[in-house]
Amino acid sequence: MEIENKILTVGELPDGSPVRIPYFIVDSGEKGPTTGLVATQHGNEFFSIVILKEFLKTKYPLKGKIIIFPVANPPAYNVKERTSRIDRKDMNRCWPGKEDGVITEKMCCSMFQILESCSCVLDLHNGNDNILDTPQARLYAGRYNDVRDLAEHLDVPFILLRKEPLENTLVGSLLDKNIQAITVELGEGRRITNFYINKGLKIIKSFLRHAGNLSRACRFESIPIYYDNMRIVTAEHSGLFSPNIQQLGAKTDFLGNLITFPDFSEKRICTPTKGHILSLWVGGVIAGGELLARITKD
Numbered sequence: 001m002e003i004e005n006k007i008l009t010v011g012e013l014p015d016g017s018p019v020r021i022p023y024f025i026v027d028s029g030e031k032g033p034t035t036g037l038v039a040t041q042h043g044n045e046f047f048s049i050v051i052l053k054e055f056l057k058t059k060y061p062l063k064g065k066i067i068i069f070p071v072a073n074p075p076a077y078n079v080k081e082r083t084s085r086i087d088r089k090d091m092n093r094c095w096p097g098k099e100d101g102v103i104t105e106k107m108c109c110s111m112f113q114i115l116e117s118c119s120c121v122l123d124l125h126n127g128n129d130n131i132l133d134t135p136q137a138r139l140y141a142g143r144y145n146d147v148r149d150l151a152e153h154l155d156v157p158f159i160l161l162r163k164e165p166l167e168n169t170l171v172g173s174l175l176d177k178n179i180q181a182i183t184v185e186l187g188e189g190r191r192i193t194n195f196y197i198n199k200g201l202k203i204i205k206s207f208l209r210h211a212g213n214l215s216r217a218c219r220f221e222s223i224p225i226y227y228d229n230m231r232i233v234t235a236e237h238s239g240l241f242s243p244n245i246q247q248l249g250a251k252t253d254f255l256g257n258l259i260t261f262p263d264f265s266e267k268r269i270c271t272p273t274k275g276h277i278l279s280l281w282v283g284g285v286i287a288g289g290e291l292l293a294r295i296t297k298d
Helices: 047-057 074-078 103-115 141-146 148-152 170-176 194-211
Strands: 002-010 019-027 034-039 065-069 120-127 131-140 158-162 180-188 223-226 230-234 239-243 251-260 265-281 291-296
Touching: 002 103, 019 074, 019 103, 034 047, 034 103, 034 194, 047 120, 047 180, 047 194, 065 103, 103 170, 120 131, 120 170, 120 194, 131 141, 131 194, 141 148, 141 158, 141 170, 148 180, 148 194, 158 265, 170 180, 180 194, 223 265, 230 265, 239 265, 251 291
Parallel strands: 034 065, 034 120, 120 180, 131 158, 158 223
Antiparallel strands: 002 019, 019 065, 131 180, 131 265, 230 291, 239 251, 251 265, 265 291
16 A cells, blocks of 8 residues: 655745645555545644544555545644635635635635545544534535435434535535535544544544445444534533533433532533533633533434
8 A cells, every 4th residue: 555645736825935735645556446535624623634644554455545635724724723814715615616716715626626536525524612523424405315325334423414505615516526525523623532533533434435445334323413403502601611521422411510600609501301412512611602512402
């Protein structure tokens, strides 16, 4: 197996220097499909870089080729923010890109020309700052049947379905080209943990099995959930929140404990009915009105 380290040079910054996007081509030397793995479209979601690094260190009996973009958005990654400070464009609303667009659109255009050679692409994301996501695929419901077989072979417990499409996403643009693609969210963007590294590796392995880069594809039981069937729980009071991380993904009504000031009291934070916890605040200090959790309706 050969791993080729490549650099995609795109456009130029105001000082004339080019944007350099690192990527890898893993060539098994065996006949098989070409698939893609993309991460860090948002610069503050860099946890997936570690997952992909661990994947490259693991010896799998691969077939075909895998194209890997571990840092799809270097200008945003370099400042550890969701978007680049150069144009403030959300990369995942800029696909398939523009040759004559702003720098984020040019990056998308150059990467898309490479990803078009793939038969299947996995788009990896992580929870926003201080939000921990249990592994979940995300997709526009209108395209669910287009990737149902892929979704059923992906090792994730939940598939979140939007009723309205997001414009110009990577997955949507690939599906428009009849290329199988799906987004997966897991972990928290800035927090590197072995538990979610292992979860990520299992998801990648199941994806590659479905794509044909690994043998023996397996089916998994995932729960489809419409966004309308999700409850957004916000903090009623400010304080220090200790989340019920052990139950992330499980069905429960207990989200964690909140310590409030100045009385230094502690209160259990529960929901009226049980649901699966999809996302949970793990940042500790929280202000009233901030997101505590996303949980399914019973």
